[in-house]
Amino acid sequence: MRVLVLGGTAWLGHAIAAAHLAAGHDVTCVARGAAVPDGATLVQADRDDGADALAALTGEWDEVVDVTRIPAHASAAAQALAERARHWTLVSTVSVHRDVDRVGDDESAPLLEPAAEPDDYGRAKVHVEQTMQQALGARLLVLRPGLIVGPGDPSDRYGSWAARAALAGDDPLLVPERDVAAQVIDVRDLADAVVDLGTRGVVGVRTAVGPVSTLHGLVDEIRAAAGHAGPVVLASDADLERLDVQPWGGPRSLALWLPVGYDGHGSRSNAALLDDGVHLRPTAETARDVVADERERGLERARASGISRADELAVLAALAGD
Known part of the structure; x- marks a missing residue:
């Protein structure tokens, strides 16, 4: 598969890019840093520059993976890439849920109100989820991990x-x-899940916890x-x-x-x-x-x-x- 990881230099993004490489996929990472896994292609860009930051990315993508918490970054990615992505995996968070006192909640539990400012982590992630859902519809997988460890x-x-x-x-x-x-969920298991579910084209929302x-x-x-x-x-x-x-x-x-x-x-x-x-x-x-x-x-x-x-x-x- 031709895979685009928006990120790929920080901990989780790096693990996801490495897992896709281990599965034999052609991986491109878009990031400001340079520490992508061996074998990945790096496109250096600052996502604060909006959709223009992604202008160098051409062609169709079998899989796009994004872990952003910043609504403006999600909007720019959707504008630049949504029409050219067969499948998109968004790594969100269980912090999107409104209630923290209800035991056993699943993906259907109520969400917080969205917020465009990234400082409110849970509400910003709700905004990101909604942005990508509007852009991708039935091509989107949302994974909501809890505490990632490893x-x-x-x-x-x-x-x-x-x-x-x-x-x-x-x-x-x-x-x-x-x-x-x-x-907790091990970062290696989460990365493998991103690869496995993305390869199989699984869509919808999944709570990614241990x-x-x-x-x-x-x-x-x-x-x-x-x-x-x-x-x-x-x-x-x-x-x-x-x-x-x-x-x-x-x-x-x-x-x-x-x-x-x-x-x-x-x-x-x-x-x-x-x-x-x-x-x-x-x-x-x-x-x-x-x-x-x-x-x-x-x-x-x-x-x-x-x-x-x-x-x-x-x-x-x-x-x-x-």
Whole structure:
């Protein structure tokens, strides 16, 4: 197939381009950067320039893949390419859904109101979905992943757990006391799904998440992969908030921990995805690979998300002194 990846240099786009190459496809990537997978053709362009940025792309495309969160980029891509694409895969997000407290929601669950400004992630992605649906109709596949994890993850959400567990060794590890439903999807499985479903011309909307697990269950897998043999110190929401530990992401955060009322965020149905034959590796395998990747990249490196081991030890000391 002749495949166009709008992106291809950042983590997810790079994985998708590499998976298409592994399947034997002819891959072109459009990006500002230069780090496309070996074997891909790079067309350097700045999508902020609108449809003109895509003027160098000629001919018909069997598959176009876009991961954008920016409505203006989606509109420009639709204007420049929609009439020349046999099939289009848009990677969206479960954050398009309005309700975060409903357990077991599937693709039909209500969406947020769209917004043209990219700062509101979920609403901007709704706008992108609607733009592409209007442009492509029955040629569009929308995949809505939840938390994407795996080797090389620049967000550091899941990886920060792996690093802290490896650093802790025989010493205590800080874990939220309140367990919550949690779902992750390995970036490699998501990339393979993009290739498989795109090759088969599957259309519609699919929630691209892994099996429903729990925060404690995923942390136990990470601890086992990292060889953590120390105790787990369970901290209440009140104590974590008092000690300035944040949920989900960013500095001083514990990823996978969510505020009360987010029960639906980690418990969405992936039945439609599985019915399409998509393979999802065991989360314990992802944990092993992420621990190995974190050791290679540096357990104590600067991170986009996650509480540092030093700050974690300070929190543990404060809890012990209470």
